[in-house]
Amino acid sequence: MRIPTHHSPGRPTWLEIDLSAIAHNFHVARQTVGPTCGLYPVIKANAYGLGALPIAKTLTAAGAQGFCVAMVEEAIPLRAGGIDLPIVLLSGFIPGLERQVIALDLEPVVFDLDAARRLSHLRASTAPPIPVHVKIDTGMGRVGFDPNQLPEVIAELQKLPGIRLHSILSHLARADETEGVQTTREQLNRLEQAVAPFRQEVRLSLANSAGLLGSPATRLDWVRPGIMLYGASPFYPLRTWQEDHLRPVVRWLTHVLSIRQVPAGTPLGYGHEFVTRRESRIALLPVGYADGYGRMLKGRARILTHGRSAPVVGRISMDLTLTDVTGIPEVKAGSRVTLLGADGEEFIGIEEMADWMDTIPYEVLCRFGPRLPRHHLPYIP
Ligand SMILES: Cc1ncc(COP(=O)(O)O)c(C=O)c1O
Incomplete structure (x- = not known):
């Protein structure tokens, strides 16, 4: 259920x-x-x-x-x-x-x-x-x-x-x-x-x-x-959870905190490492490296919202992450965001996140920060 x-x-x-x-x-x-x-x-x-x-x-x-x-x-x-x-x-x-x-x-x-x-x-x-x-x-x-x-x-x-x-x-x-x-x-x-x-x-x-x-x-x-x-194959990347007949166990979810429209040429976040190339809609997410969303995800990770995928932009900070949602006009403050797991036809697995982090699925799981609430969907035998 x-x-x-x-x-x-x-x-x-x-x-x-x-x-x-x-x-x-x-x-x-x-x-x-x-x-x-x-x-x-x-x-x-x-x-x-x-x-x-x-x-x-x-x-x-x-x-x-x-x-x-x-x-x-x-x-x-x-x-x-x-x-x-x-x-x-x-x-x-x-x-x-x-x-x-x-x-x-x-x-x-x-x-x-x-x-x-x-x-x-x-x-x-x-x-x-x-x-x-x-x-x-x-x-x-x-x-x-x-x-x-x-x-x-x-x-x-x-x-x-x-x-x-x-x-x-x-x-x-x-x-x-x-x-x-x-x-x-x-x-x-x-x-x-x-x-x-x-x-x-x-x-x-x-x-x-x-x-x-x-x-x-x-x-x-x-x-x-x-x-x-x-829910991860021990053989990844040789084999996936599907091939081992396993089921993914964890989803990581958040909500958009706020949205900003910024002009082309706007530097975003610490170090100004990312500068917008066009007028952009940037969604602010209340998640950061204190939660296990590590800094190494910069320039690599994507998130899912409204069944579509959007890139993470700029450096990830302790509590906040930026994502470019210019291509998804429905996104607004409060929209649900999937960091891991399925949203419609789209899916981000712990294997994909491990690749972004240059690590193994074990470490993705073990990095989840203590302040993240864990909601357990019940098992009814
Ligand atoms: C002694 C020992 N046995 C079994 C396991 C479980 O390993 P795995 O998660 O690869 O199934 C571990 C985990 O590292 C371990 O240290």
């Missing part, structure tokens, strides 16, 4: 997040991995900027087995909001946060034994053991034990009271690239060889969205999809 789009009082610029589209993308993941593989959506960084709690509720209703966050504090609003599925803590925890890890009932990823010892030390002997996930570095070159250390690591962990080894995981470095096939194969081989002696005792996880969709052998016991749930 779609509810009418509206904006919150005081802020005419907002994000609209379609929870039904997220549920659809989750079902694509479910159909791809089959019924027995565990699906633990990655909802770190406030679900890539889109609002972790409503998304976690949607994904719980859609059948997620658990969630992944990066940091301890990201789990607090989830637990406070009633999410009681397992939460895996992907980036571990610094000394001093053990009590929070325990109180929030988190399942930490461990990549040094001291972290496991600190937890074990604090876990009451009467409480059930804390499930931990051991990370090994099979080729990402970032975090994790050397696969050769695994027998000692497991032996050490088994001596620690209050800790239970739940799974062994690793992270793919190049599963999104055509040339990455060999690396992915090597990573999978290293993981499988390292865990062979313990295969009956632990569960294995390797796949992110790219592994899940593109490298079936990496699906193993449970998977950690992120970006695909938010």
Whole structure:
């Protein structure tokens, strides 16, 4: 069901997040991995900027087995909001946060034994053991034990009271690239060889969205999809969301604040970098780099209004952006403007915006500023 789009009082610029589209993308993941593989959506960084709690509720209703966050504090609003599925803590925890890890009932990823010892030390002997996930570095070159250390690591962990080894995981470095096939194969081989002696005792996880969709052998016991749930193909620019049967999730909307008619030769905005070449109608938009509409969009971005496209002109400032709407005479103060998403036949995707910003769709999402209201269109299972 779609509810009418509206904006919150005081802020005419907002994000609209379609929870039904997220549920659809989750079902694509479910159909791809089959019924027995565990699906633990990655909802770190406030679900890539889109609002972790409503998304976690949607994904719980859609059948997620658990969630992944990066940091301890990201789990607090989830637990406070009633999410009681397992939460895996992907980036571990610094000394001093053990009590929070325990109180929030988190399942930490461990990549040094001291972290496991600190937890074990604090876990009451009467409480059930804390499930931990051991990370090994099979080729990402970032975090994790050397696969050769695994027998000692497991032996050490088994001596620690209050800790239970739940799974062994690793992270793919190049599963999104055509040339990455060999690396992915090597990573999978290293993981499988390292865990062979313990295969009956632990569960294995390797796949992110790219592994899940593109490298079936990496699906193993449970998977950690992120970006695909938010409507972008992990393979972009090789593949688009349409080819991966995903649905766009986010629209970014605003309203024209005011319109000015200016003569040819008028310099506009900071640095006078843009000068009108003809008499122009310029629409002022209440959005800027403080909202994640970055300065690098200058001279590249376009917006949609009244079903048509208009270029952004001049430098983008903290709270304001200018657009040349000379060709769209219907535009007036209050007209609705789409920065991302569809307006009639026109569409701006996060992929297009990422290209303008010389970055990847992940970063477009993560740059949405905290002052942008997030309106979630409900998911009704
Ligand atoms: C350890 C780990 N697993 C899974 C993911 C999800 O990746 P993606 O958004 O590409 O699906 C991430 C995100 O960066 C991650 O750090």
